[in-house]
Amino acid sequence: EVQLVESGGGLVQPGGSLRLSCTTSGFTFSTYWMTWVRRAPGKGLEWVAHINQDGSEKYYVDSVKGRFTLSRDNAKNSLYLQMNSLRAEDTAVYYCARRDTTLKVFDYWGQGTLVTVSS
Amino acid sequence: QTVVTQEPSFSVSPGGTVTLTCGLSSGSVSTSYYPSWYQLTPGQAPRTLIYSTNTRSSGVPDRFSGSILGNKAALTITGAQADDESDYYCVLYMSTGVSVFGGGTKVTVL
Numbered sequence: 713e714v715q716l717v718e719s720g721g722g723l724v725q726p727g728g729s730l731r732l733s734c735t736t737s738g739f740t741f742s743t744y745w746m747t748w749v750r751r752a753p754g755k756g757l758e759w760v761a762h763i764n765q766d767g768s769e770k771y772y773v774d775s776v777k778g779r780f781t782l783s784r785d786n787a788k789n790s791l792y793l794q795m796n797s798l799r800a801e802d803t804a805v806y807y808c809a810r811r812d813t814t815l816k817v818f819d820y821w822g823q824g825t826l827v828t829v830s831s
Numbered sequence: 832q833t834v835v836t837q838e839p840s841f842s843v844s845p846g847g848t849v850t851l852t853c854g855l856s857s858g859s860v861s862t863s864y865y866p867s868w869y870q871l872t873p874g875q876a877p878r879t880l881i882y883s884t885n886t887r888s889s890g891v892p893d894r895f896s897g898s899i900l901g902n903k904a905a906l907t908i909t910g911a912q913a914d915d916e917s918d919y920y921c922v923l924y925m926s927t928g929v930s931v932f933g934g935g936t937k938v939t940v941l
Binding site for chain 2: 747749751756757758759762769771772773774807809812815816817818819820821822823824
């Protein structure tokens with residue numbers, strides 16, 4: 713059974729940092745693109761970033777470029793999102809999702825982890 | 832930056848049919864954008880409904896179907912049920928390598 717479990721969310725002050733993790737099981741992690749998607753309170757889903765199988769390709773939404781860094785550890789079947797210089801508008805539930813390489817679909821999702829940026 | 836457009840809301844009667852669309856602020860949606868659709872219910876993880884324009888994800892009822900209608904991707908719910916009341920999001924894959932979600936459509940069944 714494919715499972716994705718996010719962790720690392722919490723309350724952080726504006727300008728602070730947080731590192732999210734997504735631990736996976738039930739599939740060959742090293743053969744899939746992986747993605748972060750977020751949903752701010754009262755807003756819709758927003759694609760944040762994705763990373764290819766070996767970590768050599770990364771793409772980010774403009775609003776997080778230069779502040780967020782995506783990485784992965786294929787030996788640990790884990791995905792990470794390092795978030796720096798956090799802003800109030802980064803407050804959201806962050807979901808980890810697996811992305812099919814050919815079909816570009818986010819086919820499995822985690823339950824999400826809440827990040828709250830507030831003083 | 833590219834904007835993906837969706838209707839803010841739709842209302843449908845039980846047993847009725849509703850078609851949601853997913854467009855581009857500039858240009859037409861085609862299969863090369865790999866349109867996919869997701870259902871988001873409060874307190875739950877997103878559920879994948881349709882991918883690659885018209886392929887249903889495993890376990891999704893056949894009352895959900897995807898297509899290209901004119902210059903937009905479309906999600907049709909035929910024979911709507913009460914538990915279809917939800918928010919629906921489309922995603923388009925851009926040639927630049929990024930993905931963009933639409934703003935979502937809130938479907939009410941009443």
